[in-house]
Amino acid sequence: MDIGGSKTEAVALDDTGAIVASTRLPSAQGPAGVLRTAEQVVEDLARRTDRGVDEFVSVGVGIPGQVDRDRGEVRGAYNLGIDLLPLRERLRERTGLPVGIENDVTAAAVGAAHLMGLSGTVAYLNLGTGLAAGYVVDGRPLRGAHGVAGEIGHLPVDPLARPCPCGQLGCLETVASGSALRSSWPAGGAHPGHTLLAAVDSGDEEARAAFDHLVRGAAASVRLLVLALDPDTVVIGGGLRLLGPRLFDGLRATLDRWSTDSPFLARLELSPRVQVLPEDSSAAAVGAALAVAGDDPAGAFGASSGVGRSAKRPACRA
Ligand SMILES: [Zn+2]
Structure with a gap:
């Protein structure tokens, strides 16, 4: 997902990195609002793909501000009303899924390269x-x-x-x-x-x-x-x-x-x-999912072990 100052956009990707569902919600402000919106888009993608939230393999989040990937923290995302938010841990608690965070522009770069x-x-x-x-x-x-x-x-x-x-x-x-x-x-x-x-x-x-x-x-x-x-x-x-x-x-x-x-x-x-970049591209959301999936070599696209938590259906990344 790409959490922007006005909207949060999210996509679900299949094992090949193709978009299988997408959604967009207005971004609520402040740490609680950002977390609530993030949780809502994951639930929305689960509904749209006819899955349980627990069937997603991972969640990648692109967000503005200083992103400390080691600590899983975002600082100074002032257009979202965030001074400091341990986003990775809080969103993991809410969704039960592995979460990774990425600077939004880096995420857009990854997504643009993939989509183009x-x-x-x-x-x-x-x-x-x-x-x-x-x-x-x-x-x-x-x-x-x-x-x-x-x-x-x-x-x-x-x-x-x-x-x-x-x-x-x-x-x-x-x-x-x-x-x-x-x-x-x-x-x-x-x-x-x-x-x-x-x-x-x-x-x-x-x-x-x-x-x-x-x-x-x-x-x-x-x-x-x-x-x-x-x-x-x-x-x-x-x-x-x-x-x-x-x-x-x-x-x-x-x-x-x-x-x-x-x-x-x-x-x-x-x-x-x-x-x-083509208009209406979901580059940042796609790139956030890909960058975070790529952090886990076992979960990277194309890897033989790239299956979801549920063996019933192919893996899906939000
Ligand atoms: Zn300057």
């Missing part, structure tokens, strides 16, 4: 309220020594040097994210992504500047990912996808323009590496 059939090294760039990346190498998440890999949103790049909540100035996240758009185009209100392009088309100069700024920041993020990781593919996902083809075309055009000016960048073939 991408092999090799994949970088997933999440342009949402914030900006962060997740990495997958040969189907396995790359998390770094302390789970910090992918926090590229806090690389200072912008000479405008707007303050970032992290305490630095001019971070990528202050340039290319939903929150950046809110501050660079205040006239757009709380959800500027929905009205930005109409304002650009009507000749609003501030909207145009905000859009151009956003496109440059997104392109700079792709360039950074290529230079840092040399991925085969950079997948773009996140809420700002609602800006559609104009964002991606602008991003690719910006990369191509930079490459015209730099033989070095031209050789890196930046824009051909960029792909867009």
Whole structure:
């Protein structure tokens, strides 16, 4: 499941990693609310697959904030009202199932690589309220020594040097994210992504500047990912996808323009590496299930012992 600030999305996967059921509920706030919602989506998936909850093999949870996989704890998921939650243990108590937790962007990276059939090294760039990346190498998440890999949103790049909540100035996240758009185009209100392009088309100069700024920041993020990781593919996902083809075309055009000016960048073939996550993809929920299943070699897909607790039917993962 993918627990987001507004909704919790969950899928049930069969032994091949195919989606056999899905569900979506509004996310309740606070530790108790998050746990209640998580338990409800597991029960809902059991109903939809005509199983008992105890027939699921494992539950993988993708959630924002600092995810300590060793302790099974989530810290600082402020858009969910969570300061500290021992999510793994609490959800295990409620469902009776093995639970694993994963950073939501890393989960989305794993799910995107799986659903889009991408092999090799994949970088997933999440342009949402914030900006962060997740990495997958040969189907396995790359998390770094302390789970910090992918926090590229806090690389200072912008000479405008707007303050970032992290305490630095001019971070990528202050340039290319939903929150950046809110501050660079205040006239757009709380959800500027929905009205930005109409304002650009009507000749609003501030909207145009905000859009151009956003496109440059997104392109700079792709360039950074290529230079840092040399991925085969950079997948773009996140809420700002609602800006559609104009964002991606602008991003690719910006990369191509930079490459015209730099033989070095031209050789890196930046824009051909960029792909867009299909709309309505359940990448984060799928990736959470896969990443957690992959932690247990005996339970990994394709392993001969990959059967559920009940031998009556094939294994199923939520
Ligand atoms: Zn920052």
